Amino acid sequence: MFNLLRVVAQRLALGLFTLLIVSLIIASIVELLPGDITQAILGKSATPETVAVFRAELGIDRPVHERYIEWLKGMVTGDMGRSLANRREIAELVGVRLSNTLFLGGFAAAIAVPLSLILGLLAALYRNSIFDRGVNLFTLTSISFPEFFVAYILILFFAVKAGWFPGISNVSTDLPLGDKLFRTLLPAATLTLVVVAHMMRMTRAAIINLLSSDYIEMAYLKGIRPMRVIFHHALPNAWGPIVNVIALNLAYLVVGVVIVEVVFVYPGLGQLLVDSVSKRDVPVVQACSMIFAGVYILLNLLADIVAIVTNPRLLHPR
Amino acid sequence: MQSMLKGLWAVPLTAKLGLVVVMAYLVVAVFAPVIAPYSETEILGASYELWSDKYPLGTDSLGRDMLSRLIFGARNTIGIALAAVTLAFLVGGATGMLAAILGGWYDTIISRIVDILMAIPSLVFALLILTILGTSIPILILVIAVLDCTRVYRITRAAAMNVVVLEYVEVARLRGEGLWWVIRKEILPNIMAPLLAEFGLRFCFVFLFIAALSFLGLGIQPPTADWGSMVRDNATLINYGDITPLLPAAAIAILTVAVNFVVDWLLHRSSGLRDPI
Numbered sequence: 001m002f003n004l005l006r007v008v009a010q011r012l013a014l015g016l017f018t019l020l021i022v023s024l025i026i027a028s029i030v031e032l033l034p035g036d037i038t039q040a041i042l043g044k045s046a047t048p049e050t051v052a053v054f055r056a057e058l059g060i061d062r063p064v065h066e067r068y069i070e071w072l073k074g075m076v077t078g079d080m081g082r083s084l085a086n087r088r089e090i091a092e093l094v095g096v097r098l099s100n101t102l103f104l105g106g107f108a109a110a111i112a113v114p115l116s117l118i119l120g121l122l123a124a125l126y127r128n129s130i131f132d133r134g135v136n137l138f139t140l141t142s143i144s145f146p147e148f149f150v151a152y153i154l155i156l157f158f159a160v161k162a163g164w165f166p167g168i169s170n171v172s173t174d175l176p177l178g179d180k181l182f183r184t185l186l187p188a189a190t191l192t193l194v195v196v197a198h199m200m201r202m203t204r205a206a207i208i209n210l211l212s213s214d215y216i217e218m219a220y221l222k223g224i225r226p227m228r229v230i231f232h233h234a235l236p237n238a239w240g241p242i243v244n245v246i247a248l249n250l251a252y253l254v255v256g257v258v259i260v261e262v263v264f265v266y267p268g269l270g271q272l273l274v275d276s277v278s279k280r281d282v283p284v285v286q287a288c289s290m291i292f293a294g295v296y297i298l299l300n301l302l303a304d305i306v307a308i309v310t311n312p313r314l315l316h317p318r
Numbered sequence: 319m320q321s322m323l324k325g326l327w328a329v330p331l332t333a334k335l336g337l338v339v340v341m342a343y344l345v346v347a348v349f350a351p352v353i354a355p356y357s358e359t360e361i362l363g364a365s366y367e368l369w370s371d372k373y374p375l376g377t378d379s380l381g382r383d384m385l386s387r388l389i390f391g392a393r394n395t396i397g398i399a400l401a402a403v404t405l406a407f408l409v410g411g412a413t414g415m416l417a418a419i420l421g422g423w424y425d426t427i428i429s430r431i432v433d434i435l436m437a438i439p440s441l442v443f444a445l446l447i448l449t450i451l452g453t454s455i456p457i458l459i460l461v462i463a464v465l466d467c468t469r470v471y472r473i474t475r476a477a478a479m480n481v482v483v484l485e486y487v488e489v490a491r492l493r494g495e496g497l498w499w500v501i502r503k504e505i506l507p508n509i510m511a512p513l514l515a516e517f518g519l520r521f522c523f524v525f526l527f528i529a530a531l532s533f534l535g536l537g538i539q540p541p542t543a544d545w546g547s548m549v550r551d552n553a554t555l556i557n558y559g560d561i562t563p564l565l566p567a568a569a570i571a572i573l574t575v576a577v578n579f580v581v582d583w584l585l586h587r588s589s590g591l592r593d594p595i
Contacts (some may be wrong), residue, residue, distance in 0.1 A: 144574035
């Protein structure tokens with residue numbers, strides 16, 4: 001038990017360290033530009049006054065380490081500075097959008113996780129059957145589709161041709177939950193289609209791997225019913241890898257959300273990021289990148305820890 | 319020759335189909351100026367013209383011929399993806415093999431750097447760098463190659479590790495062969511099969527990645543024809559039930575599916591991924 005806690009604590013420390021390094025990279029990305037960033041962003045025709053104001057705004061007139069520490073402090077306390085484009089507080093811009101993005105991601109996960117577990121289980125049980133081959137072909141295809149293709153196909157059929165769902169999901173905070181779910185159904189379905197394939201394939205592989213082990217064969221030889229073998233003998237050992245797969249795919253979902261938000265004009269963090277990149281609004285891009293990277297790292301860390309907790313062999317690395 | 323034909327006959331149907339599609343795309347990409355009826359940038363008619371004899375797939379938002387842009391798009395999109403993946407394989411492959419052979423400090427330092435780079439989601443990282451450096455094709459290729467060579471590094475290092483410990487490599491090194499010789503004659507031939515499959519997978523990934531960036535308006539810049547940005551520019555047509563803007567997206571999807579089919583077969587052939595029975 002003590003050993004377990006120690007390894008988990010080690011992982012947590014490693015995760016925090018990674019987060020710190022990543023924040024360093026994100027904060028210092030401005031230094032990457034050869035020459036002067038103000039020229040690159042404002043253009044050659046900028047007057048000396050605008051350049052001076054802009055430099056003070058970005059704070060490039062101060063030393064690097066001072067700026068970094070201040071920025072990091074701001075990120076942690078929620079004071080993220082102001083946007084260059086419209087002078088608004090970044091924290092204010094980010095707040096609602098972050099909750100919208102988490103809502104969309106959560107909604108997609110709520111559909112995708114059970115669906116892919118069931119499909120993966122069935123495909124493993126009836127492997128090499130027509131069902132398995134069909135599912136395999138379907139997942140291989142849907143992994144290959146760009147997200148915006150899936151999104152527009154759904155819009156074309158369900159929003160334009162059938163008219164069942166709105167093609168644009170403009171949600172606001174005061175919308176009742178039912179309406180919100182209805183309007184985000186198409187984007188959530190898009191994300192689901194993208195993620196399910198991967199999750200299902202990995203679930204199938206994890207279970208097939210288990211089913212080939214000796215103790216499962218023994219259970220079959222004893223004459224236990226197949227369903228019971230799956231649920232009582234195989235599944236308890238499969239949870240570790242499966243939860244790991246889920247966490248990894250949730251991490252993927254967080255990033256995949258960017259494109260889907262743009263297609264459906266969903267007011268989320270991804271849209272804000274893309275808009276700010278095209279406006280070259282550096283502070284907003286930095287803040288959004290840090291949030292995305294943070295969530296991504298945390299979910300990956302979670303996957304790592306789950307893998308360790310459920311598989312005692314990983315406690316003793318060679 | 320006969321055995322090669324026989325070998326080709328034994329290829330599963332999906333892989334054959336994939337090979338044919340990939341070949342077709344390459345032919346279109348190479349001979350784009352010959353095949354395309356018009357140029358990719360010339361404005362020919364009104365915007366959003368319908369499908370007609372003159373413009374087989376209509377015109378786009380600025381009145382350029384859709385079919386011609388689709389054909390030139392093959393050249394631009396595939397070309398950039400191939401350049402980025404090749405660069406990623408050169409860098410990632412070389413550092414990966416060196417890490418496997420040299421081990422020690424070199425291995426530790428590079429592996430930690432790769433770990434950190436991989437901890438940042440690549441789309442976010444790419445957007446961040448493109449904000450600072452702006453979007454141009456060389457920068458795009460470079461950014462994608464850097465992000466992608468981390469994955470190549472991991473695969474190459476893992477594959478090469480298994481070979482480095484074998485006796486014949488040790489014999490070669492005891493014989494006094496140089497580093498380059500060992501890489502070229504002993505290691506590379508033995509990890510070629512998984513690397514080739516990985517090349518296909520990476521190509522799919524990068525191809526979709528570029529399409530995504532272009533779709534967001536941050537990849538290949540106008541007026542160069544490119545499938546991702548073509549979808550974005552003409553997306554309004556979808557609201558009128560017109561499928562034309564979906565064609566470039568479908569072109570992306572079909573090529574990726576085809577490459578995946580081929581890779582699936584390659585992976586099965588080089589064993590390792592066979593399902594236990």
